[in-house]
Amino acid sequence: MRVTITGAAGFLGxxxxxxxxxxxxxxxxxxTAMTLFDLVPPKAPEGARFPVTCLAGDxxxxxxxxxxxERDTGVVFHLAAVVSAQAEADFDLGWRVNLDGTRAVLExxxxxxxxxxxxxxxxxxxxSGGQQAVVGDTTRPVPGNSYGAQKAAGELLVHDYSxxxxxxxxxMRLPTVxxxxxxxxxxxxxxxxxxxxxxxxGEEAALPVPEDFALWIASPRAATDWLIHAAAxxxxxxxxxxxxxxxxxxxxxREMLEVLRSVGGHDAMRLISRVDDPEVAAxxxxxxxxxxxxxxxxxxxxxHEGLEAVVRAFLEDDLAETRAMRG
Amino acid sequence: MRVTITGAAGFLGxxxxxxxxxxxxxxxxxxTAMTLFDLVPPKAPEGARFPVTCLAGDxxxxxxxxxxxERDTGVVFHLAAVVSAQAEADFDLGWRVNLDGTRAVLExxxxxxxxxxxxxxxxxxxxSGGQQAVVGDTTRPVPGNSYGAQKAAGELLVHDYSxxxxxxxxxMRLPTVxxxxxxxxxxxxxxxxxxxxxxxxGEEAALPVPEDFALWIASPRAATDWLIHAAAxxxxxxxxxxxxxxxxxxxxxREMLEVLRSVGGHDAMRLISRVDDPEVAAxxxxxxxxxxxxxxxxxxxxxHEGLEAVVRAFLEDDLAETRAMRG
Ligand SMILES: NC(=O)c1ccc[n+]([C@@H]2O[C@H](COP(=O)([O-])OP(=O)(O)OC[C@H]3O[C@@H](n4cnc5c(N)ncnc54)[C@H](O)[C@@H]3O)[C@@H](O)[C@H]2O)c1
Ligand SMILES: NC(=O)c1ccc[n+]([C@@H]2O[C@H](COP(=O)([O-])OP(=O)(O)OC[C@H]3O[C@@H](n4cnc5c(N)ncnc54)[C@H](O)[C@@H]3O)[C@@H](O)[C@H]2O)c1
Numbered sequence: 312m313r314v315t316i317t318g319a320a321g322f323l324g325x326x327x328x329x330x331x332x333x334x335x336x337x338x339x340x341x342x343t344a345m346t347l348f349d350l351v352p353p354k355a356p357e358g359a360r361f362p363v364t365c366l367a368g369d370x371x372x373x374x375x376x377x378x379x380x381e382r383d384t385g386v387v388f389h390l391a392a393v394v395s396a397q398a399e400a401d402f403d404l405g406w407r408v409n410l411d412g413t414r415a416v417l418e419x420x421x422x423x424x425x426x427x428x429x430x431x432x433x434x435x436x437x438x439s440g441g442q443q444a445v446v447g448d449t450t451r452p453v454p455g456n457s458y459g460a461q462k463a464a465g466e467l468l469v470h471d472y473s474x475x476x477x478x479x480x481x482x483m484r485l486p487t488v489x490x491x492x493x494x495x496x497x498x499x500x501x502x503x504x505x506x507x508x509x510x511x512x513g514e515e516a517a518l519p520v521p522e523d524f525a526l527w528i529a530s531p532r533a534a535t536d537w538l539i540h541a542a543a544x545x546x547x548x549x550x551x552x553x554x555x556x557x558x559x560x561x562x563x564x565r566e567m568l569e570v571l572r573s574v575g576g577h578d579a580m581r582l583i584s585r586v587d588d589p590e591v592a593a594x595x596x597x598x599x600x601x602x603x604x605x606x607x608x609x610x611x612x613x614x615h616e617g618l619e620a621v622v623r624a625f626l627e628d629d630l631a632e633t634r635a636m637r638g
Numbered sequence: 639m640r641v642t643i644t645g646a647a648g649f650l651g652x653x654x655x656x657x658x659x660x661x662x663x664x665x666x667x668x669x670t671a672m673t674l675f676d677l678v679p680p681k682a683p684e685g686a687r688f689p690v691t692c693l694a695g696d697x698x699x700x701x702x703x704x705x706x707x708e709r710d711t712g713v714v715f716h717l718a719a720v721v722s723a724q725a726e727a728d729f730d731l732g733w734r735v736n737l738d739g740t741r742a743v744l745e746x747x748x749x750x751x752x753x754x755x756x757x758x759x760x761x762x763x764x765x766s767g768g769q770q771a772v773v774g775d776t777t778r779p780v781p782g783n784s785y786g787a788q789k790a791a792g793e794l795l796v797h798d799y800s801x802x803x804x805x806x807x808x809x810m811r812l813p814t815v816x817x818x819x820x821x822x823x824x825x826x827x828x829x830x831x832x833x834x835x836x837x838x839x840g841e842e843a844a845l846p847v848p849e850d851f852a853l854w855i856a857s858p859r860a861a862t863d864w865l866i867h868a869a870a871x872x873x874x875x876x877x878x879x880x881x882x883x884x885x886x887x888x889x890x891x892r893e894m895l896e897v898l899r900s901v902g903g904h905d906a907m908r909l910i911s912r913v914d915d916p917e918v919a920a921x922x923x924x925x926x927x928x929x930x931x932x933x934x935x936x937x938x939x940x941x942h943e944g945l946e947a948v949v950r951a952f953l954e955d956d957l958a959e960t961r962a963m964r965g
Contacts, residue, residue, distance in 0.1 A: 402802060406741075414733075439878055451778045453797070453879045460798040464791045470780070471787040475729060551766055551924075552780045597878075 312340050312385030317370055317416060319347035322491055323432070324390045326535045332356035337386055338543030348379055349391065370412035379416060380423035386542045387429045389416050394498040395436055395594060398458035409461030414468055421477040429469060429480040430541045433554065435527050435598050437463040437484060442525060444599035448556060448606045455597025470553045481541040481549070486527040486559035488534050490622065492629035493636055499594035503528065507571055507622055510579035511630060512637065519588035522565040525600035529559045530621040531628070537612050548610055558604040560615040570618045639667050639712030644697055644743060646674035649818055650759070651717045653862045659683035664713055665870030675706055676718065697739035706743060707750035713869045714756045716743050721825040722763055722921060725785035736788035741795055748804040756796060756807040757868045760881065762854050762925050764790040764811060769852060771926035775883060775933045782924025797880045808868040808876070813854040813886035815861050817949065819956035820963055826921035830855065834898055834949055837906035838957060839964065846915035849892040852927035856886045857948040858955070864939050875937055885931040887942040897945045
């Protein structure tokens with residue numbers, strides 16, 4: 312079968328493509344071809360033993376999405392999105408890419424006629440309630456930002472296209488993925504990765520929230536494992552509800568700084584400074600940090616490793632590439 | 639101020655327009671003009687002491703929605719929609735009118751620049767869980783039909799446009815409105831009105847669900863009162879959450895038939911017959927019947943009258959018109 316990844320030039324898109332190239336299959340099904348799609352032409356992953364088609368296009372432009380899914384398409388990872396701070400800054404762009412774009416991707420899947428598994432990346436940002444909230448599987452999304460509203464609306468599309476049998480969809484409400492390699496980005500949660508990445512590059516990082524601030528996070532390894540499990544699992548166990556809160560890790564900034572000190576030492580710690588950023592604090596302040604993961608665990612999504620393992624995996628998997636990227 | 643009603647040729651649109659013509663104001667604010675919008679040109683309500691503009695157009699066609707909101711528009715009742723069974727039968731039409739159309743209405747409001755109060759009619763159909771479920775204010779919508787998914791997505795738009803300050807929106811999740819005058823329509827819940835309306839016209843009515851089947855209903859009077867309260871209330875009390883489960887009435891089909899007998903006698907009862915309709919049963923079977931209304935009551939939405947009062951109000955308000963309509 313063919314596997315498509317939208318947003319394939321992005322952080323998680325590259326991780327997923329790399330893993331699939333390595334493994335050559337998804338669950339029991341062999342991968343025979345791959346389509347990678349992004350605004351800029353994505354690079355084919357190293358070592359793929361199947362043909363990879365790299366397409367540049369805009370998911371929000373229906374003229375570009377026709378080739379996203381074909382008759383042999385078995386799985387679509389729909390990861391392309393405008394991230395939180397950018398969607399908040401540009402209301403029209405956010406709704407256009409994150410809602411209209413998602414709909415265009417689902418329409419392409421419907422037209423392909425192969426009823427592909429679609430793995431959609433929703434987000435913790437679809438919830439609000441902040442530090443006080445405990446989110447369960449039946450909690451209503453009352454988003455505190457446009458990005459979260461767009462993701463919650465995208466879930467409803469995935470839900471309804473699945474119910475109708477046009478696709479076989481799963482929406483993963485990903486936690487903030489930490490440590491994100493590369494440069495700080497326009498996600499409001501960018502600081503959460505910066506404080507565990509920049510010091511290892513000898514760079515300073517700003518902390519816009521207090522030390523007792525709690526976050527719900529996932530490592531790139533865990534997020535990738537979950538996305539791949541969502542693509543391979545038996546969806547009959549989901550019933551009508553196609554959305555999943557995966558088993559993320561709840562950590563405080565203090566715990567993150569303790570791990571930074573234990574792995575990076577005092578030199579690393581000295582590079583962190585507390586800097587107020589009301590705009591970022593307002594967005595992340597509404598995101599809940601505590602989740603009930605019972606359903607995800609019952610559905611076979613793996614539990615999360617500890618925070619020190621997350622930081623060591625960053626050094627192992629992504630530090631060299633991040634350093635190279637910065638020249 | 640100007641008041642706009644979309645879907646103004648429909649059942650609730652005509653009720654709301656009639657009430658506003660009678661009262662001449664909304665809360666403390668005087669109505670100085672009214673715009674009525676529907677696919678077919680709506681009729682101006684009798685007795686209005688303000689100018690009424692009647693427009694024919696499609697809310698899903700942006701070329702038609704430009705005149706929906708103007709600089710003096712203070713309130714928009716957005717009621718235009720494709721109803722449940724029709725949206726289930728025509729997937730593309732449902733999403734086009736109920737999602738794209740709602741977005742076009744909100745865009746027209748945003749462009750008008752008057753930050754109007756927008757009262758959006760969402761629905762019990764956005765929830766599932768059926769007879770077992772008890773729905774609270776924080777319950778996630780997991781719709782069992784496309785109409786419900788479209789309404790839940792519309793709520794997210796109303797929510798985000800409000801948070802951004804483009805509009806001042808309130809989404810009312812209306813129960814099934816009973817007794818609906820006129821003819822049976824393409825809502826899956828049409829039977830709930832038929833069994834309390836047809837016998838009073840000497841006509842037979844089919845019952846597609848068993849007698850112990852429970853429904854969450856509202857009278858046209860209660861629904862109209864709630865919509866008008868939603869248009870006049872102080873929305874600061876809502877906080878981030880713009881959606882409301884109003885204080886509907888939970889009734890079983892058996893209770894409905896008892897009231898039919900007590901008001902209409904045995905002749906009325908004889909006109910009801912149990913007829914299986916798997917398509918209708920599948921849609922309404924997912925709608926919950928039990929709700930927690932604490933938040934709505936705290937926000938000043940009035941409690942519901944009893945079922946016998948509902949039937950007597952139908953005879954008083956709507957029987958003559960329904961009879962005339964049928965010729
Ligand atoms: N990384 C996180 O912390 C996190 C958390 C929750 C959810 N998510 C979601 O997971 C997905 C992947 O996240 P990521 O961190 O890899 O994001 P990313 O920003 O690194 O990658 C997203 C990719 O989408 C592409 N894209 C944007 N607009 C596009 C358009 N109109 N057409 C085609 N491509 C477009 C971008 O070019 C980019 O390569 C996104 O949907 C994101 O919202 C991420
Ligand atoms: N009546 C109920 O039981 C009930 C329950 C829950 C929610 N609602 C919602 O309340 C609102 C009003 O309900 P109603 O019972 O008056 O419905 P209705 O069907 O009587 O009226 C809806 C009106 O919308 C108009 N319309 C449809 N598509 C349109 C388009 N593309 N452009 C312009 N107008 C269009 C129709 O012509 C119709 O006059 C609807 O949004 C409905 O979904 C109703």
